[in-house]
Amino acid sequence: MSTFLGMPATAPRGVGNLRGDESFPAAARKALGNDQLRRNLGHATTTIRAKSGAVIGELPDWQELRSAGSALKAATMARLPELLLQLEENVTRAGGVVHWAADANEANRIVTELVRATGEQRVIKVKSMATQEIGLNEALEEAGIEPIETDLAELIVQLGNDKPSHILVPAIHRNRSEIREIFLREMPGVDPALTDEPVVLAGAARRYLRETFLSTKVAVSGANFAIADTGTLVVLESEGNGRMCLTLPETLITVMGIEKLVPTWQDLEVFLQLLPRASTGERMNPYTSMWTGVTPGDGPQSFHLVLLDNGRSAVLADEVGRQALHCIRCSACLNVCPVYERTGGHAYGSVYPGPIGAVLSPQLTGVEDNASLPYASSLCGACFDACPVKIDIPSILVHLRNEVPHPRTERAAMAAAAYTMDHPKLYAAAQHAAKLTKLAGHRLPPPLNGWTASRDLPEPPPETFRDWWAKR
Ligand code: SF4
Numbered sequence: 520m521s522t523f524l525g526m527p528a529t530a531p532r533g534v535g536n537l538r539g540d541e542s543f544p545a546a547a548r549k550a551l552g553n554d555q556l557r558r559n560l561g562h563a564t565t566t567i568r569a570k571s572g573a574v575i576g577e578l579p580d581w582q583e584l585r586s587a588g589s590a591l592k593a594a595t596m597a598r599l600p601e602l603l604l605q606l607e608e609n610v611t612r613a614g615g616v617v618h619w620a621a622d623a624n625e626a627n628r629i630v631t632e633l634v635r636a637t638g639e640q641r642v643i644k645v646k647s648m649a650t651q652e653i654g655l656n657e658a659l660e661e662a663g664i665e666p667i668e669t670d671l672a673e674l675i676v677q678l679g680n681d682k683p684s685h686i687l688v689p690a691i692h693r694n695r696s697e698i699r700e701i702f703l704r705e706m707p708g709v710d711p712a713l714t715d716e717p718v719v720l721a722g723a724a725r726r727y728l729r730e731t732f733l734s735t736k737v738a739v740s741g742a743n744f745a746i747a748d749t750g751t752l753v754v755l756e757s758e759g760n761g762r763m764c765l766t767l768p769e770t771l772i773t774v775m776g777i778e779k780l781v782p783t784w785q786d787l788e789v790f791l792q793l794l795p796r797a798s799t800g801e802r803m804n805p806y807t808s809m810w811t812g813v814t815p816g817d818g819p820q821s822f823h824l825v826l827l828d829n830g831r832s833a834v835l836a837d838e839v840g841r842q843a844l845h846c847i848r849c850s851a852c853l854n855v856c857p858v859y860e861r862t863g864g865h866a867y868g869s870v871y872p873g874p875i876g877a878v879l880s881p882q883l884t885g886v887e888d889n890a891s892l893p894y895a896s897s898l899c900g901a902c903f904d905a906c907p908v909k910i911d912i913p914s915i916l917v918h919l920r921n922e923v924p925h926p927r928t929e930r931a932a933m934a935a936a937a938y939t940m941d942h943p944k945l946y947a948a949a950q951h952a953a954k955l956t957k958l959a960g961h962r963l964p965p966p967l968n969g970w971t972a973s974r975d976l977p978e979p980p981p982e983t984f985r986d987w988w989a990k991r
Pocket of ligand 1: 686845846847848849850851852853875902905906907908909910
């Protein structure tokens with residue numbers, strides 16, 4: 520199996536949105552103090568969970584579908600280099616141009632130059648976590664190009680000068696009165712009598728976006744899937760904004776992580792059943808747009824595909840961690856995660872929040888740069904049960920915890936514990952000494968107090984097994 524694609528091992532620092540400004544525990548502590556955030560999140564995740572559970576329950580073969588999705592992803596990753604070349608050949612044959620981007624800097628440079636070459640100063644954007652990952656909006660703005668998000672939730676995040684906090688519902692942390700305030704403050708041409716009725720807010724966004732769709736000549740999209748054997752790109756969305764972006768502009772630029780491949784059209788069938796039920800709780804996706812290269816006189820006449828690595832080759836080379844590349848970004852793991860439900864997405868510091876973010880971000884950046892994320896989990900396993908492609912997130916978390924650089928005091932304590940357990944007399948003496956900690960209360964003294972800052976020290980038993988055995 521070939522895994523090394525010759526790319527840099529990790530996503531570069533100083534660009535993109537994979538690293539937070541503070542560690543997960545510090546950011547989570549702040550989020551836990553925000554009652555409004557917790558109410559918004561609790562309401563939204565409970566609603567999505569119930570909807571998704573109901574439609575999944577309708578399928579008698581859901582578990583078989585999950586296994587098929589998992590096997591297809593594993594088989595795709597095993598021959599990724601070969602399939603990527605096949606995709607490039609077929610996109611090129613259909614009139615598209617393929618660009619290879621080793622990392623965020625290169626991808627941003629390629630897209631900026633492509634937009635500049637059109638002479639346009641504004642782009643519409645749809646459905647792209649990859650462009651959020653690389654910080655494309657910031658790069659375009661620096662080059663004097665205005666990016667406009669067209670997904671309603673992403674537009675709310677953009678106008679609010681905010682960051683997304685959920686894969687599927689990026690503005691999940693906002694309620695409707697907050698959205699009304701953002702629209703009144705930031706949306707060009709908005710009616711000052713705007714109310715916070717969902718239908719009124721959606722109407723305001725629709726008016727603004729329709730004008731934008733009709734007057735913008737370049738679009739930047741992501742892709743949910745790319746089919747290697749025909750060079751076809753696929754975008755799934757719920758509002759129809761994607762359909763507008765993918766058909767109306769003259770130039771279309773798609774930025775896609777290299778892992779989004781499926782070998783054939785038949786493989787797509789499995790994912791088109793798994794994704795909507797696990798993600799939005801729908802039986803079928805509302806808008807599924809597919810395109811292959813360019814068609815004279817119909818749709819964009821210029822199509823560019825940017826294939827993004829940005830650390831993915833290194834993830835692929837890790838036998839345990841590579842499962843994270845199977846993710847189809849349905850967000851089911853977020854909606855069942857007790858940690859995510861209480862802290863929200865911003866605490867993860869990355870565009871990928873929740874359980875999948877806790878394993879994907881540290882792998883893309885290198886664990887040193889996101890060392891607290893593998894611990895942002897109770898290891899309850901709910902994410903594994905919910906994942907439509909059966910990614911074993913708890914096992915990857917444990918694997919990454921072993922790779923995280925541990926503090927010197929912790930390493931010294933573990934070495935001392937290993938030595939003690941290896942020497943029976945010393946171990947017995949340590950067990951008796953442990954009873955003394957009862958006198959010291961439930962906290963350890965410095966430098967070991969970090970461990971008990973958020974945990975109680977367990978009570979030592981009144982009698983050890985050795986003492987009990989000696990009496991028999
Ligand atoms: S890890 Fe699984 S459940 Fe989570 S977003 Fe990805 S596909 Fe969905």
